[in-house]
Amino acid sequence: MEHLEFDFPASTDSSRQTPARRDSVLVGVVSSGNLEVLVEQASLAGGCRVIVDTSIRGYGAIWQAVLADFVKRYRPRDVLVSINDAGASPAVVSLRLDQAYEDFQGDAA
Amino acid sequence: MTTADISTVRRSYYEATGRQRIAALLDRDSFHEWIGPRERVTSPHLKLFDVPVSFDDGVIVGRGTLDGKRVFIVAQEGGFMGGSVGEVHGAKITGVLRRALIDRPHGVLLLLESGGVRLHEANAGLIAVSEILHALLALRAAGIPVAALIGGAYGCFGGMSIVAHCCNAIVISELGRIGLSGPEVIETVAGVEEFDSRDLALVWRTVGGKSRYLLGDASRLVPDDIPAFRAAASAALLLSRALDLENLERDHECLAVRLNFYGDCKDAEEIWSRMGIISSRQVALLDEAELVELAQSLPNRKVI
């Protein structure tokens, strides 16, 4: 198993500062080739933290890229994302992140 | 606490995750989870095997309402380690059953999807299943109804198949399977002549929902449709099955008769034929409504 942590500081782009509607959201299942994503409100000075526990080692750079892309798209503020991963592809990771965050924001998106 | 998929709830029970099933079965927004994923009560044993954990250890438990009546609910997530029972997973289920003894809800729903004891937790898993059995039978003794729902991809095997049969009633779909030892295990130990686990038609004739329903081991057979499961679950909670001598002696008699009538049958088709089903080969082709009608016409079918 590999444990990874990523911190994305607060964005200065105020036009995307949408308050989250729910306390937390969970999507996905930890089955082979899949992952679960837990999105929670957190006090992070406006930033976003992502914690990943994955069964496939050595893909830190890919996680960084996928997560950076997610953060760029949604500019999540004060959000903690926690992931248990069983070898999902970057495309599946991206999909789950989007699903989770869209639901987290609800109609306010 | 919610899931991203509530807005896209599908009708198929088989395709749905444990969380989706709960959301669609219970009255809208009535579900309140106990020890949810945010609490991160995960398995302490899996790190030994470099295997990922799941925030809810593969089982979702809580309370809600079904047609306005208060129920407790458990849904095993087959996708996580085959729904297998580990220390935490099992304790969540036992907790719900013990709480039901105190709170006395209208009923308890067990959405079972499991391969049985989680091998990665061996002895701890075995005791966990036993604790579930004890707590469940205490509910039967107290007259609080528990219904088992079976219809997921992983089926209901191992010790959890014993748990299923200690409930008041089992609701199963034709995609559901229930058995003690999986066909692969039997094939590995006793050879392919004993059980060819790749012969899917054989597997379904032996442990599939239709077979179990015809034998009287499930009280309701439903299509793979969550609303159908919901209606059947609601009705199942009204079925009394007191843990008393009269009922157990009646069950005993039925089980003895089963061995007399069908004990030398080589295959389910032979059983169905002896039940009085003229074209037993057609059973596989009937849909669930036709099969239910057929079953009701059989003089000897008794639900255990």
Place this chain on the structure above:
Amino acid sequence: MNWEKLVNELFPEGHSVNRAGEMLRGEGKVNGATVAVIGTTDHAYIGVELALALAGEILNVIRSFPKRPILFLADTRGQRLSRRDELLGINVYLAHLSSSLALARSRRHRVIGLAYDEAVSGGFLAGGMMAEITVALPEVHVRVMDTTAMARVMRIPIERMLELERNSPVFATEAGSLHQLGGIAEIWNGNLAEHLQKVLVSPPEAVDTRAEKGYARGGRLYAAPVISRVCKHA
């Protein structure tokens, strides 16, 4: 331990326990009172017939001898692995056995499960472990599954599996491990008759305390707190 030696040691006042195939049944005297004895021998594989026969014996006791204590002697290699047993619904027969033992308890029969040789998987789960109190002789082997099969299913090398069995009570097969996890209440060494007498005069355990025992003994640190937490949640 051989079953005959076992019952002789358990019942110095006398007993009528005999075997019929792989099933044991009869009565024994403890302090003048009669105890029903039901169980298995020869590391029996429990299939539909044996499960039904065992349940039948228990139901007989409930029907004919109110409150008579039941000693369930467990020696099993687990459920019988056959297509026929699955076809006929072995899980239903084992559930029936478990239910019979639970009914006995709810009707105030003391039910003691004694594992005396092999205690494996579904056979042990449905029988010996359904007692009010489960005890074991020190030489008992408890298993969920055969070691080689387990290693194969889990996809780990056999050496690793054996190492786990040596080092962890979660995987070890001796009775002491299950005791540490709370699954077994007592290990019976020495004078078996004395152990049996002591249990029979002690007050019955109305609730399942195995999780608490596992916690107190350090073998299972999560089960009891999780059960408690579910019970106390809003």
